[in-house]
Amino acid sequence: MAKIELKNLKKYFGNVKAVDDVSLNINDGEFVVFLGPSGCGKTTTLLMLAGIYKPTSGEILFDDQLVNEVPPKDREIGMVFQSYALYPHMTLYENIAFPLLAKKMPKDIIDKKIRDVTKNLDIGKLLDRKPNQISGGQQQRVAIARALVKEPKILLFDEPLSNLDAALRAYMRAEIKKLQHDLGITSVYVTHDQVEAMTMADRIAVFNKGKLMQFDTPNNIYNEPKNVFVAKFVGTPSMNILDVEIENLHNRIFIKIEKDILFEIEDENMKNKIEKINTKKVVMGIRPEDIKISFKKENNNSFRSKVYILEPLGREIIYNIKLGNNIFRIISDEKYDLKLEETVYLTFPKIGFHLFDKESGKNLLF
Template sequence: MEVRLENVTKRFGRVVALDSVTLTLPRSKFSVLLGPSGSGKTTLLYLIAGIYKPTKGKIFFDDRDVTTLPPNKRNIGLVFQNYALYPHMTVYDNIAFPLKIRKMPKRVIDERVRWVAKLLHIEELLDRYPHQLSGGQQQRVALARALVKQPDVLLLDEPLSNLDALLRLYIRAELKKLQRELEITAIYVTHDQAEAMALADQIVVIHKGRVQQVGTPSEIYYKPRNLFVATFIGNPPANILPAEVGSN
């Protein structure tokens, strides 16, 4: 599923969170929305999800205009930073919940839950409750719940930020492998440039509500389009030297 935004603006009162964004996020690729805090990347993700409605502009899934559709009509999977698991439900019931809402047959629900649990190596956790899980296990359950309905687009809002560094590296590699195996369109929000470089087929650098550059990790790193991208990407950041362009 290709996701396309055409001249999308989002205002909250007088604050312009996104300013005239036109962008294509390709089918079956891992796109990362990268920028500092307050840049507008999460707002962009929530517009794609249907949680927010644009002030102006249009959003398309392939050629289907979804601008005014609610989230439940878009066939998306969404993983939040805090996982948002239901504490009174077992892992099995947490994963099954989106399918129960759709009133799917019990046999289909059971097959789907066990399929995604096997995919994410959490079969032995199905009878546990969220408070009995580690952070990494909770993250996998949240991801399983997003994937179980076989979404057209998988949206991830900084899902690894609450994990310790070593676990973050491990889950990051698994997430990329999973996306490739399922050939799903994934859109991932982060402020961590190392995470973006490791995961992305395409990086969208956002700052002050505007798209600064779109490209592969290599293009973003070696061919920054402007001063912000050049100083934001890289550790340490690029050296900037004052110069004048002279004639030959």
């Protein structure tokens, strides 16, 4: 297979910095997801890997070999597009065979390769059909088969599940992950869907405005976000973010949420970290599952609040609770029978929160 290295990669379209100084290493056989909103640079980076775009500057290396000037057909890559890009007048067999016919391979070898690759994708009995005679999920499998039949060293996916319905998308996520695991092909997968990224990736590269925000495991991306953008973008519901102030009163550390709402820091390790922060005004982030709801004041860090709105999701409920002028979104394993405007108490976690620099957005606790 292959390992990939990007060194100070840049791509400008006129004055627009589509990709701005991105460096990362992808290991042999790793499944990496490029995640971010539209226009963040993730697809542009993928297209540079494919050779469709040429970098403005920087280097792309496959197995330590510079490939900046290598044309797409010689990069030993397979690519799966969002649109499937199947030829409607060809049968599925002919679609899958197309890249091999272009290489003038013998027909018997082509036939064996197609039979082998379609066996794992459960489309072997459909090969005489045309694309308009099969479902979207089956079309996506054909597109994957066409990419795999070339026996590429690297597999690139450009938002391949965007056109599928929710149930089929969840099914195909598992199928693609299992297939990649079984084949061990180094894979790069672009998506704006953080659920896809979290469930599929070995590591996630989070992009925003052309820059690489964080490149880490799904667990670390979720639990140790490097900045406010990553914290807000990854997680459903997203992290509660609010402007606060750090107060040191008589050697006790508080997070001032509002004038009369002071959240005391009791954990010694956390106090030591916060004492080293040299700015008073910061941004606090708390995950929805880390705030506890109760019907009575449990301790000094329990704050009287009101139920603002409820969002039932079947298996769970998102509770929107208003504390002062802030609304916190909370999810819990417990189901509370709450009514609008009902009084409850919110208890903040001792360590399960983040503090970010208000200017740079950098996480100040890591």
